[in-house]
Amino acid sequence: MTTTTKAMPAPPAGGQDIMNAINRLSIGQQLTLAFAVVVGLFVAVAAWTAFSLARVDRAAERIASVSLAKEAQIAQLADSFQQMQTAVRNNIIFTDAEVMKREQAVYLAEKKRFAEALAALRKLAADSGADAAERELLARIGSGFEAAVVPQDKAMEEAMQFLSSVAMGILQNDGGPKMQKVAAAIGEARQLVQAQSRARAADIADETGRTRAVALALAGVAGLVAAVLGVWLTASVRGPLAETVALMEKMAAGDLTGQVSGSGGREIQRVQQAAGRTARELTRLLAGMRGDAARLKSAASNLSAAAEGAGRGSRQQVEAAGAMAATLQQMSERIAHVAALGGEAHALSADAGRQAGDGAGLIRTMVGEIRAISELVSESAATVTTLGEDSEKISSITTVIRDVADQTNLLALNAAIEAARAGEAGRGFAVVADEVRKLAETTNRSAREIAEMIAAIQGGTRSMAAQMARSVERVEAGLQVACAAGDAMAAIDAGANRVIAVIDEVSSALNEQSAASREVSGRVERIAEMVGENDRATAAVADTARELDQLAGSLETGLGHFRTA
Structure with missing residues (x-):
């Protein structure tokens, strides 16, 4: 009996040669090809994601290496400037010469630290390609500090001479407005750097969102391609397998006259050919077993009679x-x-x-x-x-x-x-x-x-x-x-x-x-x-002889169920 399978949808005319070439492949080769396509898609997604994440990492590194460094130097400027003012005020108040010398040493050290921090901040601005506004702000801080440090130095000298009222007058008349300008410029610099950090963080967030969206889209495309390949491979295997299963079910029911069309891949064709050979061999064996069953029934009857006498x-x-x-x-x-x-x-x-x-x-x-x-x-x-x-x-x-x-x-x-x-x-x-x-x-x-x-x-x-x-x-x-x-x-x-x-x-x-x-x-x-x-062996032989007789009868009955022609 010949069975046929449902025809698969015909591919477009342009891809007929490709489909024929794929159908000539074995199931293992088809699975390998599909797996390679899916893996290639996911590798492409991973490569693009890695490239985007590298860009995000570079932006984050810029925030860490430039913005944070600028904020640290600006904080150093503010701290040194504050310490200088505190040292001058302390010497105006103090009258102990030793304490005043220590405060003068603090003043000089903080003055040096301010200059070093300003130089480092200018270098960071130059290395990072700062705009004109940032460069102008740093120049304003430098010129303001140079103008403010002159009355500060005079006030410190007068205070060291125990002329507190003179030093206080210098600070109030000349030093105060200049120091306020420097403090305001330092505050503007801090706000500028913080604004730059927020802008870079927003860029990182935008880049991360774009990377996530594109990665999800590519992953969806790869999953869709994998699903299409899986459905196609399943459809190409299911029909020939269903035909082979139908043949095996007929053989299990005793019908050995069925046949298959030989469609499907090479592995399925080999299975179908093996099923056909099995049916032919079973037909030949059943023919010989019918004669053997008759002879077995006669020998079992004779053996049962002899075993009963020996028992x-x-x-x-x-x-x-x-x-x-x-x-x-x-x-x-x-x-x-x-x-x-x-x-x-x-x-x-x-x-x-x-x-x-x-x-x-x-x-x-x-x-x-x-x-x-x-x-x-x-x-x-x-x-x-x-x-x-x-x-x-x-x-x-x-x-x-x-x-x-x-x-x-x-x-x-x-x-x-x-x-x-x-x-x-x-x-x-x-x-x-x-x-x-x-x-x-x-x-x-x-x-x-x-x-x-x-x-x-x-x-x-x-x-x-x-x-x-x-x-x-x-x-x-x-x-x-x-x-x-x-x-x-x-x-x-x-x-x-x-x-x-x-x-x-x-x-x-x-x-x-x-x-x-x-x-x-x-x-x-x-x-x-x-x-x-x-005695038990003799009884067992007798029982076996009776069972053989029954089995011979059952075998004849069972062989009668098979249809070979």
């Missing part, structure tokens, strides 16, 4: 292997249970052995502590005995102190008697003798208290020594009992170790038996799995 035998083998595996599994579980009990007995015996070992260690530690306690008690008994002996020595010392106190009391009594005999001359001595007697009585009383305390300490020491002796005997008895307990725990530990060794042998034997049983059970299970896999 019945496999199911019987699976049942027998499953029963054997279940029996071996039960035996393996029982052996594993016995082995687990042996492991628990081993763990309990090991725990008992560890506890016995820990008990023996504790008893050995206790024996060591009891020995240490026995030694400490013995040392304490010796210390108590020594304490008793020392208390006996202290008792003898207190006896000596009491004897000394008695003798001192007698001496004090004799001294009091002798003082009484002496009368008034011995009264002071009598007071001393009485104090000595009181001291002797206090010493005697303290010695008796010390003796009583020492007697009590001696009694407690003797009682403590007796208790220490009994404690030593009991500690020795406890030490013997602890040693006996340690020997018993050592014997229990040795017995527990022997029990553990026996249980280890039993557990090893049970583990070997369990491992052998598991290995046999695993092999039987593997056999059962292999038989089961064989």
Whole structure:
């Protein structure tokens, strides 16, 4: 079946050759050409915009380099002129010679700065091509300054001579009007430069507006050209593609008799030719597949019957292997249970052995502590005995102190008697003798208290020594009992170790038996799995055979839907 596309509008007669040449290009070449045209237009827009912006930049640079520089120099003129006037007025007012010298130095420095700023301003005007009005204004500032500086200098000289009234008269009569003219000329210069800056800024704004308008117009033209090229390329490709899509849709619906006209670019023509070859190859393949489907259906029926017979035998083998595996599994579980009990007995015996070992260690530690306690008690008994002996020595010392106190009391009594005999001359001595007697009585009383305390300490020491002796005997008895307990725990530990060794042998034997049983059970299970896999494979073969039979029928039905002639 032949399909045609809608004819595109014919181009003007003058451009027919160009259109034919473009149509002979590939789609990629056409897209490249269109892209090059669009890019060229945008490059032209960008170049013109860059040129216009360069002009704007030059105008802005002129404002920055000329107008701003002029404003700075004019500001310097005004500041220097003001500082000069201030210095002259200060010297008229001040009377301190040092301060007046500093003000004179300021005046001279500002005068020099004014001249330098005026020279720089004239150079800027000459370099920038100033008009006659600007040159005349600068000349007026220069001549006015030269005229105004003469009375300023005279006023400064008179002020330095402390002739303030004379200096003030010079400023008021001659200097004032001239200075006002210079200040007015400087103000005019500032206004002129500001007006020039505003004019240049307006020029920049106008140039920027023109640049923006032209750039937008060129960008619009470039966008319109790009849109026209896009529409044209889309139209040149859409028709042949629609024809090819219609052919492919017919092939998808089972109609392999369709054809195409072969219009369009080289790429689309290759696609159409490939679609035609595909239809022819499918026709040839479908013819062969119809015969193969009939043979496949017959073979699938035979395979399904054989698979069903093999499946019945496999199911019987699976049942027998499953029963054997279940029996071996039960035996393996029982052996594993016995082995687990042996492991628990081993763990309990090991725990008992560890506890016995820990008990023996504790008893050995206790024996060591009891020995240490026995030694400490013995040392304490010796210390108590020594304490008793020392208390006996202290008792003898207190006896000596009491004897000394008695003798001192007698001496004090004799001294009091002798003082009484002496009368008034011995009264002071009598007071001393009485104090000595009181001291002797206090010493005697303290010695008796010390003796009583020492007697009590001696009694407690003797009682403590007796208790220490009994404690030593009991500690020795406890030490013997602890040693006996340690020997018993050592014997229990040795017995527990022997029990553990026996249980280890039993557990090893049970583990070997369990491992052998598991290995046999695993092999039987593997056999059962292999038989089961064989059964499943046989069932799968049977299912596959049935599916092949169904697929063969479906294939015959599907092939019947294709129309090849």
